[in-house]
Amino acid sequence: MLIPTDFVPFNLDATRFENIEPAIRQLLARPVATMAELEKWLIDRSELAAAVGESKANLYISMTCDTDDAAARDGYLAFVEHVAPKLTPLFFELDKRLVDLAAAISPDQSRYAVLIRGAKADVELFRDENVPLETQLAVLGQQYEHLCGTMTVTFDGTEKTMPQMARYQEQTDRSTRETAWRAVANRRMQDVDTISGIYDEMIDLRTKVGKNAGFENFVGYAYKSKHRFDYGPADCAKFHKACEVAVVPLTRELERQRKAHLKVDELRPWDLSVDVKGRGPLTPFTNGRDLMTKSQAAFDQLSPRLSGLFRTLGDGAESRGSRGGACLDLDTRKGKAPGGYQYMRDRSRKPFIFMNAAGLQRDVETMVHEAGHAFHSLLSRDEPLVEYRQAPTEFCEVASMAMELLTMPHWKGTFYKSEEDFLRACRENLKHSVLLLPWIAQIDAFQHWVYENPGHTAADRRAYWLELDTRLGGCESWSGIENIRAERWQRQLHLFGMPFYYIEYGIARLGSLQLWLIALEQGPAKAIDLYINGLSLGGSKPLPELFKATGLVFDFGPEQVKRLVDRTARELDKIPE
Ligand SMILES: [Zn+2]
Secondary structure, rough: OOOOOOOOOOOOOOOOHHHHHHHHHHHHOOOOOOOOHHHHHHHHHHHHHHHHHHHHHHHHOOOOOOOOHHHHHHHHHHHHHHHHHHHHHHHHHHHHHHHHHHHHHHHOOOHHHHHHHHHHHHHHHOOOOOOHHHHHHHHHHHHHHHHOOOOOEEEEOOEEEEEOHHHHHHHHOOHHHHHHHHHHHEEEHOOOHHHHHHHHHHHHHHHHHHHOOEEEEHHHHHHHHOOOOOOOOHHHHHHHHHHHHHHHHHHHHHHHHHHHHOOOOOOHHHHHHOOOOOOOOOOOOHHHHHHHHHHHHHHHHHOOOHHHHHHOOOOOOOOOOHHHHHEEEEEEOOOOOOEEEEEEEEOOOEEEEEEEEOOOOOHHHHHHHHHHHHHHHOOOOOOHHHHHHOOOOHHHHHHHHHHHHOOOHEEEEEEEEEEEHHHHHHHHHHHHHHHHHHHHHHHHHHHHHHHHHOOOHHHHHHHHHHHHHHHHHHOOOOOOHHHHHOOOHOOOOOOOOOOOOOOOHHHHHHHHHHHHHHHHHHHHHHHHHHHHHHOOOOOOOOOHHHHHHHOOOOOHHHHHHHHHHHHHHHHHHHOOO
């Protein structure tokens, strides 16, 4: 059931400032003296923010679904350059008013503490002079996405996107893999200096943003603006060390086994995705529609509740962004931005899933991952406050990553007909779930260094990246291609558009592994009950409480990392290559 409010008309075009401004001014001026009046004020504010959020979502979706469409790009840019900068100070006034009203009216802490704590942090951080800097950052982020989205190579006689090229890394012929790998790497190297320049500008701007708000650099600002109330940089540094000590030995051991299986003198970067027994790539599905049909069948087996939610998303055949309220755009094609995401449209309360499906096992993982985000959006859609329909990302990623593990037993008979293919997919998935941890630590350590040392040069940055790669990377040989190794961070789009958004994946990975162990030890029904219980809270509780409601401990320290990784390694041992 949606919360109706007569305050914001449902057909309001919130891409236009003149349509939103009067409503904000009305909220700023409206007398609020009682708890009932405050609750109505909060809901009206929430629906207004939801309308703006949904307009921005639709513009972003249109642009990422077709980065070559000038009108879509202009529409998004017009919003981020001309509308958002005027809205930000007004929404800040609303936050300030909320903090003042909360002080005067003292609303129920158990319901409103999280909301008010967040608003207070935002009020303390806000500086007028940062608004134009945020605008410049959004434009730079768009430039990076455009550069990556339009990268193609001509291979096998036709022009191919980067996601389409990924498939060649699973080819059994080693020279094909090497040629494809080099074609992609060389294409990326053409834009290395441009991307490095974009990043330099971003670091500069972000350092200014942090300093303007009274911080020594961007790090403290980023933590506070991301509402990280429950951990700090020192906890992250412990996580990096834990990955180095407890995970890297496992990743390197798996690589040594791979080298032995492949019977090669040296393991090279193009040897990391191929099947070690020389089998061709897994072919779990053909296109977006097929991906959707098979995923539905897997969710049907996992849980009736989740299956019902999944069914509302559509059949996967659409390729027109969010037009007409569509919820899916799955197939890769030229001009689509890289990656995958789920974006909740806050007013209509309908999720949207974007991805670049190319028929790979990793696309299956992405699909169920994004479906987990959509479940989170849908399970908390009846929450009246938009702020509580969004959970902290550390927990959002538990919602998504848990689906990668909990759907796994149901890939048999859906995506995979043979036991052999099914076990291969499971092994690959389990490996991904732990092997990514050192990469997460590497990206996170890299960003801390980058923003703690804002005066660095591009050469310093490459050197630090290589130092991290020695600590946290694999044991494959980069001989003769060290220059490519030094720029690998450029593929990680979070570094550009979403600074410091990456450790969340590590924290959440450990949460999702905990939930998977609950499914193994106490049965999947128990794990699904906890999952639905935790997700239904949205963002209405502090992070450790959201973990607790899902049966999990909020802990990413060394013992926890070791316990979960060792346990996963034991499960991996049960699935031979
Ligand atoms: Zn995610």
